[in-house]
Amino acid sequence: MSSVSKGIWSNFARRSQSLALRNRNLQKALLSPTLPHGPVSLKKRSSKDKYQSPIGMDEIYPLAYQYLESQSEKTYKKIEEIEKQLEEVADSTTKSQLKDRKTQLEVDAEVNNPEIIYNSLFGTNSIDRTQPVYRHYLEKQWKDYGRMLIMQRLETLAVIPDTLATLDPQVDVRLKFPGNNIERWIEPGDILSSNATCRPPSLEVIEFKESKNDLYTVLIVDPDTPDVENDSFSTTLHWGLKNVALSNEDGVIDAKKLVGNPEYEFVSYLPPTPEKNTGNHRIAVWVFRQAEGKKVDEGAVERGSFDIRKFAEENELTAVGAHLWRSVWDRNTENVRKMYGLGRGRIFSRDRN
The missing domain is CATH 1.20.58.1180 (Methane Monooxygenase Hydroxylase; Chain G, domain 1)
Structure with missing residues (x-):
């Protein structure tokens, strides 16, 4: 032969x-x-x-x-x-x-x-992925399905414009929760149990352009936090990472290497623990590319009532990719709240006292 x-x-x-x-x-x-x-x-x-x-x-x-x-x-x-x-x-x-x-x-x-x-x-x-031809084929496959899927989920679930006004996706963002019995890539919009998301996720950012240690910021937010005083909702920041260097050769954001390191983690991971009868909470994962050569110095950041648009503007961040999952109160939620010292959650009802 x-x-x-x-x-x-x-x-x-x-x-x-x-x-x-x-x-x-x-x-x-x-x-x-x-x-x-x-x-x-x-x-x-x-x-x-x-x-x-x-x-x-x-x-x-x-x-x-x-x-x-x-x-x-x-x-x-x-x-x-x-x-x-x-x-x-x-x-x-x-x-x-x-x-x-x-x-x-x-x-x-x-x-x-x-x-x-x-x-x-x-x-x-x-x-x-350091080879341009492989990135070419990866981008083609992503545009044929993955890019359309994430935009459809972001817009259908109104993550756009409830968090950011819009997105022109430039990278493929993959997400999973290692060690939580779902060792698989999560499809955008999946409903996950509070037990499955009790530990920080791992992310993979696939760049289709040449990338050598570009810096990225990752924000995970919940725009469905009840704001009882104003009879509305506010946004909670569940995880904040900054100055994470990624490349074509290594695009993995490994929580084990970043958690507890103030050089990268400026807001520690807080798992979503929706309170009873508040419905599905949209947990949005936003990946930003930082301005070339500029590190983020975020200053004091409050977890509650977080203004993601203001934060991105002040730090010259460009949104390049996103992911999301949904979380709802379940029988594991109280255990996860106890694990993080959050106390018992409220129970909401339709009746007003």
């Missing part, structure tokens, strides 16, 4: 090893013009024996591969030219433009590579 790969896409002296399939058997099958033993994805021997390649595929596939690989070779030559220009150029604006052009060419050079396409479709949790 011979491989069609013999050009730039098999040259890892100039390219990252992460652009190749890790499974050698799968790689060999994917890059072979013939499949006498059937695709690797077929597990049963009988299925492999019955398999037949589509008519003409054995001739067409190597030709198509060779053509696409030759186009990639030309693109890599353009990248080399830009790299030489970058060494000679001093103007920062021109340099930035050249870098953007180089990034786009790095996508163009690999976007049709079968190994890249396979990794992007079936290995999204382990691909190398």
Whole structure:
């Protein structure tokens, strides 16, 4: 079984090893013009024996591969030219433009590579996000579903405009609660028990642009806190993080590393504990990108009656992503309140005394 790969896409002296399939058997099958033993994805021997390649595929596939690989070779030559220009150029604006052009060419050079396409479709949790082409495919998948889903939930549940006026999502924000029997990524808008959310969540922020230790602020707020005196609602800040450095290589916000560290945590995590008969509380997670080179010095921040819009404006924060879940009073709520020394919660009724 011979491989069609013999050009730039098999040259890892100039390219990252992460652009190749890790499974050698799968790689060999994917890059072979013939499949006498059937695709690797077929597990049963009988299925492999019955398999037949589509008519003409054995001739067409190597030709198509060779053509696409030759186009990639030309693109890599353009990248080399830009790299030489970058060494000679001093103007920062021109340099930035050249870098953007180089990034786009790095996508163009690999976007049709079968190994890249396979990794992007079936290995999204382990691909190398420092590679522009992988970020390209991640962004495409996110825009096809995840971006629309989070905006639909934010607007349908009126988190927009009840917290911030609007959002132009630029990053994919994922959230889960480790060690609380739901070790999975939470779908935006899910209703979670107070027991499941009694510990701070872990977040993953997936940037689609090149990111090297950009700084982020994370605010978790509840805009449904009863304000009895004004017969209305106020916003409670449940967790505040600042100056968290993230990159394409590491976009995880791990609570274990941040909790209790005043360099990052300026308001400690307080789990949502809705009081009885107050309905579902929307718990909004807002991720902000900080101004370049600027650290947040928030000063004194009150947890209650928190003005998220004012805080973002004063600290020059740009909202780039969000998540949310919903919380409601349940049989675990009083235990969680006791755990955090909150005392017994009130019970609301329709009757006014």
